Amino acid sequence: MRASAEPKPKQEAEPIVKTGADLLVEALISQKVETIFGYPGGAVLPIYDALYRAKGSFDHVLPRHEQGGIHAAEGYARVSRKPGVVIGTSGPGATNLITGIADAMMDSLPLVVFTGQVAKSVIGTDAFQESDVMGITTPITKHNYQVQDLEDLPRIVNEAFHIASTGRPGPVVVDIPKDISSTVYEKDVQSEFHLPGYQPTIKPNPLQVNKLREALVIAKKPVVLTGAGILHAGGSDALMKFVENYDLPVTSTLLGLGAFPGHHHRFLGMAGMHGTYAANMALYECDLLINIGARFDDRLTGNLKHFAPNARIAHIDIDPAEIGKNVTTEIPIVSDAKKAIEKLNDLEPATLDHQEWVDKLESNKQNYPLWHNDSEDVILPQYLLRKVHEFTDGEAVVTTDVGQHQMWAAQYYTFNRPDRWVTSGGLGTMGFGFPAAIGAQIAEKDSTVVAIVGDGGFQMTMQEMSLLQERGLPVKVIIVNNQALGMVRQWQEKFYDERYSESIIDTQPNFVKMAEAYDLNGYKFESVQEIDEKLADVLNDDKPAVIDCRVVQQENVYPMIAPGKGSHEMIGVMKP
Structure with a gap:
């Protein structure tokens, strides 16, 4: 054995x-x-x-x-x-x-x-x-x-x-x-931390909240300015309740779009350099301005000497450094925006004596709407953005670079819910919009994501088309192609006697062939008929696409507050 x-x-x-x-x-x-x-x-x-x-x-x-x-x-x-x-x-x-x-x-x-x-x-x-x-x-x-x-x-x-x-x-x-x-x-390492010097104030001071309510009760011309702070705090529902409790008119900064529904009857539109007449005049004529989560930056205020000159200013912001930095503030409330609005909502609402004010603002909305030229042939950028909104039912996540296309998107793509709008505001970064759309699509896998970009900005980061092909991301890139650095060209036209120094882009790549080189679908639209007949199918396809839309080069963004002017000194309010 x-x-x-x-x-x-x-x-x-x-x-x-x-x-x-x-x-x-x-x-x-x-x-x-x-x-x-x-x-x-x-x-x-x-x-x-x-x-x-x-x-x-x-x-x-x-x-x-x-x-x-x-x-x-x-x-x-x-x-x-x-x-x-x-x-x-x-x-x-x-x-x-x-x-x-x-x-x-x-x-x-x-x-x-x-x-x-x-x-x-x-x-x-x-x-x-x-x-x-x-x-x-x-x-x-x-x-x-x-x-x-x-x-x-x-x-x-x-x-x-x-x-x-x-x-x-x-x-x-x-x-x-x-x-x-x-x-x-080889040994265990501790990960606990204690930051005694970093304790942001989250909850509002009740006395200041009461003071704001008291100011509301006596106000004849109140207006709410919404900023991105509401979006970061997830405070849109609380904001809606607050606005409807007091029947308040609302305007927004560029980055605050979507915090309050754009289709709401009390929404006046975006304020600032390219804001609506109704929004900017509301800020100019109000007697109580309630800023929730906005920075009072120069593109919003224009000339500070003329900004809300007759208003008491209430400012809700989680960053105390922003309160009083640019605009003298009578009612400062350091707080998370949502928690401050909820505290306001906990107080007994009052019926305001401001019907004459809201009627006037509604009249401004009706009499001085956004406008653009009409054409049955060439593509106007405003018409293009209206169609993008229509064909996506206003539900897309929209990203942009900076410039004319950014302002047209803000004006004509109405945002009715939060976290649909991704743009470079404070820094104004060319090349931001397309890669930001990629990140947004990764975060929102089931959403339609549309990158609205200029032909200049797109060329700064268009190599990221590799990611659309590699990862099968159905991002739709719409190039608002005016063969120019559009906002630079507009300023040169208005303020530099039409000296178009290095703002006209005479030579461009073939964007359709560029897309095809990355195994993506590429399209070139040069007429209104092509937009009407083909754009909806491309936007609703489940494949990524690059869409080169040739728009009128000389079209400008209006209304506009010129540098050094006040919010009541807009140009281009009325259609010529």
């Missing part, structure tokens, strides 16, 4: 070696991060190696340029209300993210941006691909960190997400030296 074989000694499993990069990945998982927009490089190779080991934990989106990636993260953040997460390598990778960081800071978008950095031992020696990320980003972030000790990394990551997404949202940068991300660790 054959003897049984001796049992082999049990082989012990190899110990799993974890690095600082693994700590980072674990922290991202604990934050429930689903999507990362990133571009690898030398200083972040340990991080990408850890992401490889954590395959399946995240959807990693590889843009074709870091700027495209961070704008996509902004679009994702804007419609999802979750922090957009970005990874870039050191040096040029980090500096290519700067425009998006500044854009997010101006428009209060929550981003957490991880930049690679050279090893601590060579920081300050002009090492290969070294840049001073802390120095560069300090003025354009809500906060920034450079990790000096591996054991601090989980805490810093958790702090970064907390800071980015609470209070007034904004971008936070975490700069990680390569030796931190590659260092092996």
Whole structure:
């Protein structure tokens, strides 16, 4: 009988070696991060190696340029209300993210941006691909960190997400030296944090809320100005109740569109440089202006000397630095917008004596509507945007660059619910709209997403068409193609005696063939008939598309408040 074989000694499993990069990945998982927009490089190779080991934990989106990636993260953040997460390598990778960081800071978008950095031992020696990320980003972030000790990394990551997404949202940068991300660790690392110096005021002061209600009761000409703060707070339903309790007229900033339904009978339209006559005159003539979550920036106010000159100003904002910064405020309320409106709604509503006022505003709406020229042949951009609204039932997520097409979209695409409007407001970034649409589509997989872009801005980030083909994202890109840098051309026409210095784009790529080169459907529309007969089918298709719409080059955006003028000094109010 054959003897049984001796049992082999049990082989012990190899110990799993974890690095600082693994700590980072674990922290991202604990934050429930689903999507990362990133571009690898030398200083972040340990991080990408850890992401490889954590395959399946995240959807990693590889843009074709870091700027495209961070704008996509902004679009994702804007419609999802979750922090957009970005990874870039050191040096040029980090500096290519700067425009998006500044854009997010101006428009209060929550981003957490991880930049690679050279090893601590060579920081300050002009090492290969070294840049001073802390120095560069300090003025354009809500906060920034450079990790000096591996054991601090989980805490810093958790702090970064907390800071980015609470209070007034904004971008936070975490700069990680390569030796931190590659260092092996063997002991447990704590991730708890305590930020005694960062305690944003969320709840309003009841005395100030009562003061606002008292001001409402005696007001004869009240008006509500809605800003993006309402959208960030999720306060649209509370706003509707407040407005209907007191039967208040409402206007909006550019970034506040959608906070209040555009089709509501008390909505006056967008205010500001290219706002409606009814909205701007309401701000000029009101005796009580209730600003909820807006910054009082110069594109809204025009010449401050003429802004709401006879009004008491009430300003609700979660950022105390914004209250009284530009406009003297009599009733300041530091608070989350939703919580402040809810407190107002808890008070006994009053019937206001302001019928004459609302009648006058309604008359202004009827007598001075937005207008544009008519044509049965050439495509007017205003007509194009009206048709986009009609063919999408006003339900699309719309993203834009900056310029004429942006203003026409704001004017003619009526937003009736929140988180449908994604645009670059404060910084005014060309190249923003298309990648932002990609991020929005990733966040809103079942929504129609339409990028309204100019022919100039689209050429700055159009390489991201690769992502539409690669990921099957059904984004519709509509190029409002006037073969010009439209807003620059308009200002040169009006204020520089028609000296069109470098604003006319005589040569362009064939956008249809460019789309086809990326295996996308491309279309070129040059007539109203083509818009009427074909655009709806393209927009309602489940495939991505690039649509080159040739519009009239000399068309201008009206109404307009010229630089240095007040909100009552609009030009182009009436059709000539």
